[in-house]
Amino acid sequence: MSPEFIPPAKPIIGDEERKAVDAVLASGQLAQGTEVASFEEEFSQVLLDGRAAVAVNSGTSGLHLGLLAAGIGAGDEVIVPSFTFAATANSVALTGATPVFADVDPDYYTLDPASVEAKITDRTAAIMPVHLYGHPFNVDAIGALATKHGVKVFEDAAQAHGAAVNGRKVGTFGDFAMFSLYPTKNMTSGEGGMVSTGLADVERRLRLLRNQGMERQYENELVGFNCRMTNIHAAIGRVQLTKVNGWTKTRQENAAFFDANIEGVVTPKVAEGYEHVYHQYTIRIAEDRDGFAKALREEYNVGCGVYYPIPNHRLAPFQTSDDLPVTEEAAASVLSLPVHPSLSQDDLDRIVAAVNAVAKAGS
Known part of the structure; x- marks a missing residue:
């Protein structure tokens, strides 16, 4: 099951x-x-x-x-x-x-x-x-x-x-x-x-x-x-x-657990003096991000999302010829993992194990 x-x-x-x-x-x-x-x-x-x-x-x-x-x-x-x-x-x-x-x-x-x-x-x-x-x-x-x-x-x-x-x-x-x-x-x-x-x-x-x-x-x-x-x-x-500050603390704790345990992908950085509230915990996948996401969902039942796969300057209402290389690379490689306060320790362990296994399989 x-x-x-x-x-x-x-x-x-x-x-x-x-x-x-x-x-x-x-x-x-x-x-x-x-x-x-x-x-x-x-x-x-x-x-x-x-x-x-x-x-x-x-x-x-x-x-x-x-x-x-x-x-x-x-x-x-x-x-x-x-x-x-x-x-x-x-x-x-x-x-x-x-x-x-x-x-x-x-x-x-x-x-x-x-x-x-x-x-x-x-x-x-x-x-x-x-x-x-x-x-x-x-x-x-x-x-x-x-x-x-x-x-x-x-x-x-x-x-x-x-x-x-x-x-x-x-x-x-x-x-x-x-x-x-x-x-x-x-x-x-x-x-x-x-x-x-x-x-x-x-x-x-x-x-x-x-x-x-x-x-x-x-x-x-x-x-x-x-x-x-x-x-x-x-x-x-x-x-x-009345609850958001407690939820933020949990998000930060979940993110710290991922930071300490996730391997094989680029994990989020935090600038010195900056407080990150982890609306998303966004990793970067070097190759085949979409395949990585598919494996997490279908093989491990771990949800994830891509925010955002199409940069605004490529959308129909705004198409321009702007050269934005970092934006293009990010759109092709980022993947956000669950980090919300409803996660149990078992959930966190499963997410880490799934990401590490998919990363190892693709290396």
């Missing part, structure tokens, strides 16, 4: 989340209201060192509204990584601006400052790096570039709840930052996003944009959207927020 399948990700929803949702349903106050406001305040205190947080209905909405609130629009260029989920570039394009793709570094898969600087033009309005897999981007180098060239920095922190650089939380470096609350992220609200900003004018525009341009009902101040989070989703998020 085959061992039980180990999923690559597993949302954790318990009795506390169910009770919180039931309480909202019983109240009859389902749309954005006091539950959302409480979630914003608590998210700010737990993950943002007090920086303002604005809840929205998805991470993509958070990026889109953040860009608009920061003044990005037609004629602007925003430098982004090609090695990321398409939402990063999509959100730029949705404002009427142009996403410009830069390469990533080979160690952390985050924006390479040298590649970014080579892409800066007189139309560059901002740089929007991604804290990929839960490892922060090079905040010092990117920040220095932004200052040198007079452009803004925005953070795509979709995968990086609680990550930090020298003790400073991600989400507090840019004019705005976005955290995704999709079910497979390090914490969830079922679906949703949170945007942080330290700028009062950006915060106010975010709140207007998510609510049809209104602060007071029927007094529309600008053209906006319906990107509100519901009280139902916020209730889930509030409970998850």
Whole structure:
């Protein structure tokens, strides 16, 4: 009999989340209201060192509204990584601006400052790096570039709840930052996003944009959207927020076990002074990554995922002739293993044994 399948990700929803949702349903106050406001305040205190947080209905909405609130629009260029989920570039394009793709570094898969600087033009309005897999981007180098060239920095922190650089939380470096609350992220609200900003004018525009341009009902101040989070989703998020730091510790412990025991592949690196929250534990396979993944799934019942097999600059909406060699190599060789907090010690042992066996068989 085959061992039980180990999923690559597993949302954790318990009795506390169910009770919180039931309480909202019983109240009859389902749309954005006091539950959302409480979630914003608590998210700010737990993950943002007090920086303002604005809840929205998805991470993509958070990026889109953040860009608009920061003044990005037609004629602007925003430098982004090609090695990321398409939402990063999509959100730029949705404002009427142009996403410009830069390469990533080979160690952390985050924006390479040298590649970014080579892409800066007189139309560059901002740089929007991604804290990929839960490892922060090079905040010092990117920040220095932004200052040198007079452009803004925005953070795509979709995968990086609680990550930090020298003790400073991600989400507090840019004019705005976005955290995704999709079910497979390090914490969830079922679906949703949170945007942080330290700028009062950006915060106010975010709140207007998510609510049809209104602060007071029927007094529309600008053209906006319906990107509100519901009280139902916020209730889930509030409970998850009480658990996320413990889950992060477990992810880090799981990653440390892999670091110590996995052989035959390239394991993740962590920059000095950086706190990695391991949304993904991403290894690199020298040859035949897809065959390696197939063997893990079919021979060992170990789930895994490729994030991301097609770089953004190769996708139909964005096809360019950019030469991004590190991005291309990463897209062909990365593989993410289960690292989520639901893993048992037996699961961890099975994952290590499977990876080592497949690596040895292919060597």
